[in-house]
Amino acid sequence: MKIRLEIILTVFCIVAFFSCHNDNTKNKKVIKSKSISQSLNKNNINLNISFLLDLSDRINPEKYSNKSMEYYMRDVAYIKSVSEAFDTHLRRKKVRQMNDKIQVFFDPEPQNKNINSISKSLKYNISRNNVSIELLDEIKKRYSNKPIEIYNYAINDNAYIGSDTWGFFKSKVKALCIEEEYRNILVILTDGYIYHKDYKKQENYLTTYLTPQLVRSLGLTSNNWEAKMKSKKIGYIPATKDLHNLEILVLGINPDKKNPYEEDVIIKYLRDWFNIMDVGRYQIKTAILPSDMDKVITDFILND
Secondary structure: OHHHHHHHHHHHHHHHHHHHHHHHHHHHHHHHHHOOOOOOOHHHOOEEEEEEEOOOHHHOOOOOOOOOOOHHHHHHHHHHHHHHHHHHHHHHOOHHHOEEEEEEEEOOOOOOHHHHHHHHHOOEEEEOOOOOHHHHHHHHHHHHHHHHHHHHHHHHHOOOOOEOHHHHHHHOHHHHHOOOOOEEEEEEEOOOOEEOHHHOOEEOOEEOOEOHHHHHHOOOOOOOHHHHHHHHOOEEOOOOOOOOOOEEEEEEEOOOOOOOOHHHHHHHHHHHHHHHOOOOEEEEEEOOOHHHHHHHHHHHHHOO
């Protein structure tokens, strides 16, 4: 009887061991797919951070005023938080390991030459050949002071021509935002709506744009919105594919308050779009106050 009990216990331990081993293997695969950098020393990773700024009328303080903090000011603070996380990353690295990038993009590009000039001044490639404390201080200072100038110019021009996020993904995201041997992060500052007259296409219920008017016309204003999106295959037209080497942080979602389901619809559009384009990792956040967003940004960039 004793021998039989020992055999049973031995078999149980062997089964338990292989079960745990298989579970751990699965967990490793999940973690690896979540972020391309998980298996690397975080201090050695090369960061390639890009901003895509939506300078449409969403930043107009008269049209979309907010008493607690204007939306364009939130953008400015979000940019600062990202740059500070980037600065922390750089100062942790050894000089010989430096090879990091940060830059700002728009689509469509603003007609204002001052805005384009400022964006050029925010493009940096930090390497062991040019890195210095003075350069790091300069980057930190510019990302603290220059973005507000971009928004002020855009607001004063009062010539909001829309946001072509879909077109950016179709023709530019791979060329401008993704490089081998980098952890590529695209930070998109947007209210969640996409519209540009030159890229307004529709294929059945798939589109290259999203507006409050479209949401209402599709009847996504009641609690069956998700079932309707699924049955009619409503969403964005895929703009590209194989974005597994790109991480996306969407900040500033600001849904139309007339529809209680608007935020969910916007996020569903983006999630489905990112998934079908094989984006490696993403987070989508509403336009909360910068003091609350700072931790979200820091965790995404430094503690993934």
